[in-house]
Amino acid sequence: AQSVTQLDSHVSVSEGTPVLLRCNYSSSYSPSLFWYVQHPNKGLQLLLKYTSAATLVKGINGFEAEFKKSETSFHLTKPSAHMSDAAEYFCVVTRGFSGGYNKLIFGAGTRLAVHP
Amino acid sequence: DAGVTQSPTHLIKTRGQHVTLRCSPISGHKSVSWYQQVLGQGPQFIFQYYEKEERGRGNFPDRFSARQFPNYSSELNVNALLLGDSALYLCASSFDVGSENIQYFGAGTRLSVL
Numbered sequence: 001a002q003s004v005t006q007l008d009s010h011v012s013v014s015e016g017t018p019v020l021l022r023c024n025y026s027s028s029y030s031p032s033l034f035w036y037v038q039h040p041n042k043g044l045q046l047l048l049k050y051t052s053a054a055t056l057v058k059g060i061n062g063f064e065a066e067f068k069k070s071e072t073s074f075h076l077t078k079p080s081a082h083m084s085d086a087a088e089y090f091c092v093v094t095r096g097f098s099g100g101y102n103k104l105i106f107g108a109g110t111r112l113a114v115h116p
Numbered sequence: 117d118a119g120v121t122q123s124p125t126h127l128i129k130t131r132g133q134h135v136t137l138r139c140s141p142i143s144g145h146k147s148v149s150w151y152q153q154v155l156g157q158g159p160q161f162i163f164q165y166y167e168k169e170e171r172g173r174g175n176f177p178d179r180f181s182a183r184q185f186p187n188y189s190s191e192l193n194v195n196a197l198l199l200g201d202s203a204l205y206l207c208a209s210s211f212d213v214g215s216e217n218i219q220y221f222g223a224g225t226r227l228s229v230l
Contacts, residue, residue, distance in 0.1 A: 032216055043120070043206065044159070044221040051216045090158055101172030102213050103149065106158030 002027045004093045006107035014115050019078040021110045023091030026072065033074045034092040034104070035065055044090065050074065061085070086114045118143070120209050120222035128228045129197050137192040137225045141209030147171075148190040149219060150182060153204040165190055166213045194227075202229045 007022040025031060035047040048059025055067045065076045074091060091107040121140045129135050141148050147166040151159035161174040165184035184190045188209075194201055204226050208219035 034218075036221075041223075043223040044208075046218055046220070049216075049218065101164045101166070102217070103161040103164060103172055103174065104151075104159070104208075104219060105161070106151075108158050109156075 002031065002093045002105050004033075004091050004105060004107040006089075006091050006110050008110050009108065010111045010113070012113040012115065013081045015083055016080050019076070019081045019085065019112065021076040021089050021091075021112065023074045023076065023107060024072050025074060025091070025093045027093060032094040033065075033067065034094075035059065035063070035074075035076050036090045036092055036106075038088045038090065038109075040087075047076070047089075081112075081114045083114050083116070086112055088112075120207055120220055122205075122207050122222040122225050124225060125223065126226045126228075128230065130230050131197055131199060133197050133229075134193065134195050135197060135227060137194075137205050137207075137227075139190045139192070139207030139209075139222060141188050141190070141207075142220055145209040145211050145220075146188055147210045147213050147217075148184055148188065149208045149210070150190070150192050151206040151208065152176075153206055153224070155203070159206055162192070164213065171213055197229045199229050202227060 003026045005024045033050040036044040048057045050057045050067045058064045063078050088109045092104045123138045149164040150162040153159040163182045164172040168184045179195045182192045204224045206224045208221045210217040210219045
């Protein structure tokens with residue numbers, strides 16, 4: 001079975017400092033992995049996805065993530081935080097196309113706070 | 117281009133009532149999925165539909181049902197509402213159901229059960 005664990009429920013950084021949001025996954029086969037962001041009262045927006053191509057994935061708004069199979073990790077990073085990055089971030093693994101459908105399996109989320 | 121649209125945005129119901137939530141997918145997308153997001157948690161999968169057929173169902177009671185129409189829009193129905201059904205209900209659309217397909221989310225319907 002697939003699962004994902006976000007290691008920090010809250011992360012607080014100062015504007016202009018690096019961001020690291022940690023995610024470990026469990027999957028019985030090569031997973032597809034995603035990071036989504038949710039701003040208050042808004043829907044989920046895709047930041048980036050990994051689907052077995054390059055292990056370093058670049059996303060929108062300067063975010064990137066590195067797939068490390070040996071560590072079963074998919075951590076999200078950004079070199080310099082902006083105030084607008086404050087939001088809830090979700091690491092997601094897919095169930096894979098098994099049984100004729102594919103569902104997203106979400107982590108519990110990490111709330112990122114950015115201070116001036 | 118319009119994204120995924122959901123209606124209504126907010127809804128207040130009392131225990132025991134029935135509710136219908138609606139979702140219009142991105143034009144050209146044939147699959148719609150529904151997720152429930154309880155406050156402070158990640159979304160949980162409820163249903164996935166493709167070409168008007170239910171393809172998958174999450175661990176939710178039979179009080180939850182859904183359907184997809186010929187124009188690929190979808191409804192989620194919940195009967196005999198419980199307090200615990202209070203949540204943000206998210207609809208996502210994708211071109212098909214392959215594992216590499218991106219699911220695009222609407223802003224959600226916030227349901228409050230009193």
